[in-house]
Amino acid sequence: MYFYKIKFYMSEIISTIFLSQQANTNLVKQCTAKERIQKLKNFKSNIVEMEEEILQALYLDLRKSKFEATITELSPVYLEIKFAIKNLEAWMKPKKIFGELQNMLNQNRIYYEPKGVCLIIAPWNYPFQLLIAPLVSAIAAGNCCILKPSEISSETSKVLKRLVDKTFLTNEIALFEGDSILATELLKLPFDHIFYTGSTAVGKLVMEAAAKNLTSVTLELGGKSPAVISEKVNVAKVAETIIWGKYINAGQTCIAPDYILIQENIILEFIAECKKSILIQFPDLEAINYSKTEYPKIISEKHYKRLQLLTNDAILNGAKAETDLVFDDSSLSIHPVLLSQVNIKSKIMEEEIFGPVLPIISYKNIEEAADFIRKKPKPLAMYIFSDEDKEKEFLIANTSAGGTVVNNVLIQFAEINLPFGGVNNSGFGSAHGYFGFKTFSHERSVVFQSKINLTRRVFPPYHGKERILKLLKFFTG
Numbered sequence: 001m002y003f004y005k006i007k008f009y010m011s012e013i014i015s016t017i018f019l020s021q022q023a024n025t026n027l028v029k030q031c032t033a034k035e036r037i038q039k040l041k042n043f044k045s046n047i048v049e050m051e052e053e054i055l056q057a058l059y060l061d062l063r064k065s066k067f068e069a070t071i072t073e074l075s076p077v078y079l080e081i082k083f084a085i086k087n088l089e090a091w092m093k094p095k096k097i098f099g100e101l102q103n104m105l106n107q108n109r110i111y112y113e114p115k116g117v118c119l120i121i122a123p124w125n126y127p128f129q130l131l132i133a134p135l136v137s138a139i140a141a142g143n144c145c146i147l148k149p150s151e152i153s154s155e156t157s158k159v160l161k162r163l164v165d166k167t168f169l170t171n172e173i174a175l176f177e178g179d180s181i182l183a184t185e186l187l188k189l190p191f192d193h194i195f196y197t198g199s200t201a202v203g204k205l206v207m208e209a210a211a212k213n214l215t216s217v218t219l220e221l222g223g224k225s226p227a228v229i230s231e232k233v234n235v236a237k238v239a240e241t242i243i244w245g246k247y248i249n250a251g252q253t254c255i256a257p258d259y260i261l262i263q264e265n266i267i268l269e270f271i272a273e274c275k276k277s278i279l280i281q282f283p284d285l286e287a288i289n290y291s292k293t294e295y296p297k298i299i300s301e302k303h304y305k306r307l308q309l310l311t312n313d314a315i316l317n318g319a320k321a322e323t324d325l326v327f328d329d330s331s332l333s334i335h336p337v338l339l340s341q342v343n344i345k346s347k348i349m350e351e352e353i354f355g356p357v358l359p360i361i362s363y364k365n366i367e368e369a370a371d372f373i374r375k376k377p378k379p380l381a382m383y384i385f386s387d388e389d390k391e392k393e394f395l396i397a398n399t400s401a402g403g404t405v406v407n408n409v410l411i412q413f414a415e416i417n418l419p420f421g422g423v424n425n426s427g428f429g430s431a432h433g434y435f436g437f438k439t440f441s442h443e444r445s446v447v448f449q450s451k452i453n454l455t456r457r458v459f460p461p462y463h464g465k466e467r468i469l470k471l472l473k474f475f476t477g
Contacts, residue, residue, distance in 0.1 A: 010178070011185050014045045014146075018189050020171040021117045021144035028172055029114050029142050033089040039139055044081045046167045047074070047132075050159065054128055057155040061127065063296040068248065076414065082134045083416050084140040091140070091437050094446070107448035112441040114142035115216070116192030119432040121183060121206070123198045124150035124299050125252040125354070130220075133159060134195045135173070137436030143193075147175040148186055152300055159302050191215050193440060197254075199352075200425055218429030220254070221422050222352045223379040227257035227409065228369050228395060230386035231266050237271035238385045243281055244356075245383075245409030247336050250296040251356035252303075255381040255408055258353055259342075261369045264362035271322050271340060271360065271405050277406055278336045280322065285335055298332040298355060307334055307355040314359065315348040322360075338366075366391050370398040377425035378402070383409050402426050
């Protein structure tokens, strides 16, 4: 009974704030570029003021070092705000569109109007950045928002709540802390847009709930992002890059290389170089002193045990552990794991790993590698390592992915001038910069009729207007 009273009370508060935001949307919509820019400046100022709190919360949730948290959580948000402030006035201006024959004398425009009241649901792996960056786009576009951070990264959620309450009135931006019960209540509401970042399984539930209200959605999901390594590379440099991209945030990154496809004649050299890079990049792990290490922990016991099961299943199915298997229960720490001779039917090759375990699979030729990738759901990211232009172009032309990087990893996320998003199973819709602004905007077509109205030429009666048909055929044929 107590549970239902709390649920009812929560629903009442959510509904009240949602209705207050609906009532406020037109006022927020009317804000000029200057006013929106000032909101973003105030927001950034409060983030800067609370920076130490944010960094401490990220350390408590994921044991992120100050350096890693700054470059992966704070810096992307600051860049998003700076870019929006610089370009917002231009983004908001109606775009002139040249008309075709029937509209050549009219003025055609695209107006960018806010979608209205938006819901942003963020994950736990980058709990600050993946909530605040889309919020910046939503504010730039002139929306009201309700925010739902992950309950798993609870310390960061608490700080986010204080930050949002300090910066905004709840009739414009409000944040609710809670678990899946809260998310279910929120998804019942008729939002104008939902921006969800998380797993594919939950993304399907979000989309199903949104369909009941015909709400548009942006889904930033994940998937098994491959890294294809040709023999025509500097193996040491590639290994160094892969180790960084895979084990940052202890592998809990949606665009981390999920598995390696490598030409069979360089696999032994690659494994040896990976082992060297692990020792160089994470020297403190050897002492198993987690209070000093810069290597993050697994977010929760549930995810820690899931990764243990995946690793054990792979080994039971024939995989060879190329590194020492160190699973520390007390600190939820898993040292970097390299697996070779992986059975492609093992569980680790069927689901997104989202942790510091890296399967390595060999291939004979580039066609075989492309075929392997095509047989799996389309990933959020794909990485190609080759010094041969024909190989790069072949892989790009014969596979599909949300985004692709050649001879590096992760950097596509940092490029604010490119759209970031998935395809099919890895999501749809785009984020970052102008693409984020467009995501939270409705592109409204507006035609201003000229004083000379050519439309009158096709009003009934149609007798005697055969010449018009001939002209239409001429211009459309």
